[in-house]
Amino acid sequence: MMITRVSAPIRLLALASLLFAALPAQADLVQYRVVQGDTLIGLGERLLARPADWPVLQRLNGVADPYRIPVGTQLRIPRELLRPEPRELRVDAVHGQAARDGAALAAGDTVGAGARLDTGGDGHVSLRLPDGSTLELPARSSLQVEALHGYPGFEGEDVHLQLNDGRVESTTVPRRGPAARYRIDTPTAVIGVRGTEFRVATEAAAGRSRAEVTRGKVEVSAGKTRRALEAGFGLVADGRLGQARRLPAAPDLDGLPARFEQPALRLAPPAFDGAVAWRVQVAGNAQFRPVLAERSGPGELRIDGLPDGQYYLRARLIDEAGIEGHDAVRGFELKARPEPPFxxxxxxxxxxxxxxxxxxxxxxxxxxxxxxxxxxxxxxxxxxxxxxxxxxxxxxxxxxxxxxxxxxxxxxxxxxxxxxxxxxxxxAPAAVPEPPEIGDEGLTFRWAGEAGQRFDYEFSADEDFSTTRYAGQVDQPQVDLPRPPPDTYFMRVRAIEPDGYVGAWSGAQRVIVPANIPWWILLFPLLAL
Missing domain, CATH: 2.60.40.10 (Immunoglobulins)
Known part of the structure; x- marks a missing residue:
């Protein structure tokens, strides 16, 4: 048998050919700028997961001499060849129920690749990447950290998140370093980020996702469709990629009070201007990290459980497609304690x-x-x-x-x-009855009154009304009473309003009833003349 020996350079070139042929046609390439002293072999040791893959770089970039590369040369390096260095998210703040892989989450914790974060009905988690980008996971949300790492020799992180349900709000710093990447997947869309402020939401049960950009831009893809989404626009993906929609304008919050004095905040809705609902968030700082309470709906919203203090309220309108608009923010004070008595x-x-x-x-x-x-x-x-x-x-x-x-x-x-x-x-008490009209058979009392009133009356020989000769109730401000024997009497009345209120007794009217002398007795003096 004849054995043919192949030189080392030929073996390396053959290996490079095989590796390069294995790269996908749309390989993700990262740019590296050559500095003094760089060699392909040295770069393989520093940058690649497998240092022996440096011939791939030679073939891909057409480098004649792996030991001599002109300073300033831009080398293209397939991302999948780079050596990942694990990075972690830092938990800045937690409010309410929040968990990492089923265990309670607390401020100061770190979260790495593979972890799953979940928030309860009142939960909120504020996260921070090593490059300063921030991430907010509101209530009733579930987020999987698929990948989180950096690469030696490059700035920034490679971030891959999977939003399974709920919402996420992110502020990312402008991409630093050619290897930096930020991507959020939902069940129906993929959002790629290049330094922006944006929100992503997904409704797992409905099979639909939303993306909204308030600053910068993102790239959204669903299936084979890709679309750049500029600031001020949002879209819905529900099996297909919807058209971009302009975000609703920020609501006018001038109608809300600057001070609330009830433990439960009652927030009257602003003018919707074509929107169908609104969302409010309350925080103890202007950065809304963390959000302490959140509500959404088509009308008045109520928030309770907050202690007295200074707060910030953030509100945005929601259109018929579920797209949430620009934010309006205002401060307010809650001073509801000590609570007033009843x-x-x-x-x-x-x-x-x-x-x-x-x-x-x-x-x-x-x-x-x-x-x-x-x-x-x-x-x-x-x-x-x-x-x-x-x-x-x-x-x-x-x-x-x-x-x-x-x-x-x-x-x-x-x-x-x-x-x-x-x-x-x-x-005022009922008016004192007027002096009565005294007739041969009875007495007639009248007093001032108002329409709809009824009146109690008491007629007594005792000024303290310890006993009464006549007492009753009438619908008009007058009463006819039988003439009593000659004596001094007292009469008082009180008004009863249509709503049942019983007023005070009037002062007592003194009444002197003279003897009732027959007319013919008056003739006796005349007969004596």
């Missing part, structure tokens, strides 16, 4: 007789004292405000309409919000 009496809209009106309220758990405020609607002027140590307070009031409210005060003097104002109508 007003007890007089109830809102109640009536009370003129004189000393007793106000009462429940005892609030954090209150050491209270502030009581009273305002005359008709009289105007500044409201009367007084400190009260207990849960009741009496005020002498003239007839009129008033508003009153009360606030809790902690022992350190911290006053909470006011209770909702209650209205009280202070009514």
């Amino acid at each position: 007003p007890a009496q007089p109830r809102d809209g109640a009536k009370a007789p003129a004189g000393t009106v007793q106000f009462a309220w429940s005892g609030a758990p954090e209150a050491a004292t209270y502030r009581f405020e009273l305002f005359s609607v008709e009289g105007g002027g500044e409201p009367l405000e007084e400190a009260v140590s207990g849960t009741s307070h009496g005020k002498a009031l003239e007839p009129g309409e008033y508003r009153w409210r009360v606030a809790s005060v902690r022992a350190d003097g911290d006053q909470g919000p006011w209770s909702a104002p209650s209205k009280v109508l202070v009514r």
Whole structure:
């Protein structure tokens, strides 16, 4: 048998031919700029996963002498030949339920390739890449870290994420280094990033995904279709790649209060301008890292469970395709504690007789004292405000309409919000009956009244009305009573309003009933003349 020896250079070239032939036609090539002292063999040792693959670089780049490469030469290197160096995401902040591979996640943790992140109904995770890019995983989301590594000799990271369900919001720094890559896959689309602010959402059950770009641009592909998506646009992928849609404009939040005084925030929707719903997020900082609460829907949104403090609210509109628009942000204060007591009496809209009106309220758990405020609607002027140590307070009031409210005060003097104002109508007592018309058979009393009122009356020989000779109720401001024996009597009335309010008794009218002398007795003096 004849054995033919093949020189080492020929064997290397043959190997390079085989390796190069194995590269896909659309191989992902990374550019490397040659510096002083570089050789292909040395680059294989420094950069490649298999140093012996350096002949592939020689063949691909047409390098004649692997030991002498002109400085500044741009070498093309297939990405799959590079040696990956594992990198990790850092967890900056966590709120609510969040887990990594089923275990609770906490700020300061790190996340590497292969890990799966899940957030619960109130969860939010803020992540950071080594290059400073940030990633937000909101509530009810599931994200798989498919790949996360860098390459020796190159800046930036190669990031491959799989969004299985929910949403992700990302701010990436402009691509640094020729090997840097950032990609998010969903079940229906692939999003490639080159330095931008964007959002990706997927609904696993519905088989649809969305992408929205607020700054920079991304490339979205589904099947064989690719589309560049510029800032200000979004699209839907549901088996096919939809057309780009302009993002809804940022909503006008001027109608929302700058201060909330109820533990549950009630957020009235802004003008939708063609949108069908809106999303709000609340955070303790302007970077929204992490989001503390999030709600979405077509109308009023409510958020509870927040402690008192300064917050930021971020809102965006949602169109009929589910595309979410530009953000509007504003700060607000929540000051709902110590919570105010519940007003007890007089109830809102109640009536009370003129004189000393007793106000009462429940005892609030954090209150050491209270502030009581009273305002005359008709009289105007500044409201009367007084400190009260207990849960009741009496005020002498003239007839009129008033508003009153009360606030809790902690022992350190911290006053909470006011209770909702209650209205009280202070009514004058019923008018004292006019002097009666005294007839031979009876007495007729009349007094001032209003339409719809009924009246109680009492007629007594006792000024304190300990006993009554006549008593009853009439629908008109007058009553006819039988004539009593000659004596001094007292008459009083009180009004009953249509809503059932019973007013105070009027003052007592003194009535002297003379003896009823027959007319013919008056003739006796004449007969004596």
